[in-house]
Amino acid sequence: MCGIIGYIGDRNAVPILIEGLKRLEYRGYDSAGIGLIRRKRLDVHKKEGKIASLESALPEKLSGKPGIAHTRWATHGGVNDTNAHPQVSSDGKVAVVHNGIIDNYCKLKKKLLKEGFGFQSETDTEVISNLVASNYNGDPEEAVQKSISQLEGTYGLVFLFTDHPDLLVGARNGSPLIVGVGDKEMLLASDVNAIVAHTRQIFHIEDRETVFLDKRSYKTINTKNSVVAKEIEQVDLELAEIEKGDFPHFMLKEIFEQPDAVVRSFGGGGRLLPDFGTAKLGGLNIEKQEFFDINRIVTIGMGTAYYAAMIGAHLLENMARLPATAEQAAELRYRNVIVHKDALFFAVSQSGETLDTLAAMREIQNRGGRVLGICNAAGSTIARESDGGVFIHAGPEISVASTKAFTSQITVFLLLALMIGRMKNIPVSLGKNYIDELWAIPDKIHRILDRCEEIRQLADKYRSSNHFLFMARGINYPVALEGALKLKEISYIHAEGFSAGDFKHGPIALVSEETPALFIAVKGETFEKVLGNMEEIKARKGRIITIANVDDERLRELSDDLFLVPETDELLSPLLTVIPLQLFAYYTAVALKKDVDQPRNLAKTVTVE
Numbered sequence: 001m002c003g004i005i006g007y008i009g010d011r012n013a014v015p016i017l018i019e020g021l022k023r024l025e026y027r028g029y030d031s032a033g034i035g036l037i038r039r040k041r042l043d044v045h046k047k048e049g050k051i052a053s054l055e056s057a058l059p060e061k062l063s064g065k066p067g068i069a070h071t072r073w074a075t076h077g078g079v080n081d082t083n084a085h086p087q088v089s090s091d092g093k094v095a096v097v098h099n100g101i102i103d104n105y106c107k108l109k110k111k112l113l114k115e116g117f118g119f120q121s122e123t124d125t126e127v128i129s130n131l132v133a134s135n136y137n138g139d140p141e142e143a144v145q146k147s148i149s150q151l152e153g154t155y156g157l158v159f160l161f162t163d164h165p166d167l168l169v170g171a172r173n174g175s176p177l178i179v180g181v182g183d184k185e186m187l188l189a190s191d192v193n194a195i196v197a198h199t200r201q202i203f204h205i206e207d208r209e210t211v212f213l214d215k216r217s218y219k220t221i222n223t224k225n226s227v228v229a230k231e232i233e234q235v236d237l238e239l240a241e242i243e244k245g246d247f248p249h250f251m252l253k254e255i256f257e258q259p260d261a262v263v264r265s266f267g268g269g270g271r272l273l274p275d276f277g278t279a280k281l282g283g284l285n286i287e288k289q290e291f292f293d294i295n296r297i298v299t300i301g302m303g304t305a306y307y308a309a310m311i312g313a314h315l316l317e318n319m320a321r322l323p324a325t326a327e328q329a330a331e332l333r334y335r336n337v338i339v340h341k342d343a344l345f346f347a348v349s350q351s352g353e354t355l356d357t358l359a360a361m362r363e364i365q366n367r368g369g370r371v372l373g374i375c376n377a378a379g380s381t382i383a384r385e386s387d388g389g390v391f392i393h394a395g396p397e398i399s400v401a402s403t404k405a406f407t408s409q410i411t412v413f414l415l416l417a418l419m420i421g422r423m424k425n426i427p428v429s430l431g432k433n434y435i436d437e438l439w440a441i442p443d444k445i446h447r448i449l450d451r452c453e454e455i456r457q458l459a460d461k462y463r464s465s466n467h468f469l470f471m472a473r474g475i476n477y478p479v480a481l482e483g484a485l486k487l488k489e490i491s492y493i494h495a496e497g498f499s500a501g502d503f504k505h506g507p508i509a510l511v512s513e514e515t516p517a518l519f520i521a522v523k524g525e526t527f528e529k530v531l532g533n534m535e536e537i538k539a540r541k542g543r544i545i546t547i548a549n550v551d552d553e554r555l556r557e558l559s560d561d562l563f564l565v566p567e568t569d570e571l572l573s574p575l576l577t578v579i580p581l582q583l584f585a586y587y588t589a590v591a592l593k594k595d596v597d598q599p600r601n602l603a604k605t606v607t608v609e
């Protein structure tokens with residue numbers, strides 16, 4: 001989704017902004033722009049398409065400071081140069097870059113048109129630059145504060161004022177904004193990745209705060225104009241973590257990082273108590289005894305995080321013996337949801353910024369519910385506003401298609417389910433078994449990754465199929481949904497995930513020789529049932545690819561292609577069955593020459609509804 005970077009200091013802002021934009025590319029965007037103060041005038045360059053197009057359209061040796069820049073993911077108005085940001089007020093005094101959506105922009109636009117302000121774009125953002133200009137009488141602070149009190153909606157904003165070349169202003173409501181404090185320079189960005197090459201000293205702007213920066217100092221105020229003290233944090237992030245290294249794509253790098261990411265998620269053993277066959281998790285902010293009063297669990301998330309939430313609910317029900325359901329955050333938010341006092345909610349989000357999940361979390365909290373976060377990004381809004389939680393420690397995930405966050409989220413749910421389960425019905429011996437199985441997972445993932453060439457060949461064989469069906473049962477049903485999501489996200493092939501049990505109740509009409517069915521069949525509760533479902537497809541001449549962890553004769557007969565993953569307990573099997581599906585989607589997209597890391601229309605962090 002949209003990305004923001006701003007710079008104020010003695011250096012030429014242009015290379016800093018362009019490099020910052022490139023580090024924001026992963027979020028997904030369709031146009032980009034840069035605005036500078038040059039010789040006391042605003043100089044704005046904007047271009048539809050990739051940052052490379054913007055770069056090549058810039059005049060040679062362009063320089064200026066301070067500056068702001070933006071990657072836009074269109075919401076209001078089509079994808080073109082004019083609608084890209086910065087948007088400049090019609091009097092040329094104020095430039096702004098904006099993440100989010102202004103809900104009352106139509107009303108404001110009418111008022112501003114009456115005042116004589118002109119509009120060139122179709123964006124809600126141009127309303128902001130004109131509104132600030134209309135409220136501006138020489139004092140930027142007064143103008144910004146008055147304007148944001150008139151805005152309804154979500155925003156992360158950074159302003160330049162032509163009359164104040166020593167000033168950069170940021171404001172936030174709902175879209176993240178971070179200040180980077182450097183040596184006689186300051187940066188403002190929507191994402192720490194954009195500034196980490198310049199400084200590791202940061203602080204967060206909270207909702208309804210405005211920040212004023214010059215190259216040496218900062219001042220943050222709230223809506224009552226009171227100064228808010230900020231504590232500087234040190235960001236613990238190495239540049240190599242946000243670079244591709246020797247991998248052709250971030251997605252492949254992140255798929256291959258999963259053995260390490262899973263180990264980090266169980267704290268390298270530090271989150272496990274092997275002697276007691278249980279787990280310990282700091283940060284939950286819940287006393288162990290309080291778990292006896294919890295009688296139901298609801299996990300929420302969106303996209304891949306929602307599928308991890310489904311697996312989490314399955315694990316908690318099975319191991320912790322608690323009624324647990326998963327819900328899409330976007331749906332829960334607008335239901336008149338019942339929040340029971342004995343319920344515990346989990347908000348699952350890699351980025352910790354997904355607006356649907358954040359808004360659902362706030363709705364639950366407003367109704368008195370307790371929400372724990374399962375996040376990857378430390379310092380993210382969900383991590384900060386939740387009532388406690390567990391970091392998955394997967395490391396930065398750059399590829400739009402989520403991979404390592406998924407396996408790490410499942411790992412954390414396993415720890416939670418084990419911890420609560422051990423308090424209830426899981427005996428120590430069984431707890432120890434789960435821990436042994438978990439310790440063995442990273443090596444088993446390695447063994448699958450070592451065979452990635454087999455999956456590449458499989459992807460090559462099926463790459464011309466226009467439709468795919470993904471099927472599984474039980475705890476692997478969400479993995480089927482995730483496998484289908486991965487394939488459609490990056491290869492644009494139509495793929496749907498189904499419960500293999502539900503398939504015969506309608507979707508079976510889709511079966512044909514041209515539509516391969518990918519099954520996940522694991523040893524356990526539903527193995528025989530899945531074989532039965534495969535028979536139903538075979539009887540209708542469907543082609544079957546199977547991911548299984550048991551070498552069974554009938555399975556071989558029914559499968560046109562079979563990929564065996566190492567065996568593990570059924571409850572841990574999603575950690576292994578998902579790996580070939582991720583690789584399958586990846587190699588299919590590569591074979592079809594798609595933009596793997598930045599698929600069309602998608603954004604990594606969706607901060608609009």
Ligand code: G6P
Pocket residue numbers: 302303304305348349350351352353354357400401402602603604605606
């Ligand atoms: C977007 C991304 C998905 C991601 C989902 C939830 O739709 O494209 O890959 O799974 O958001 O993101 P989160 O950061 O909350 O896990």
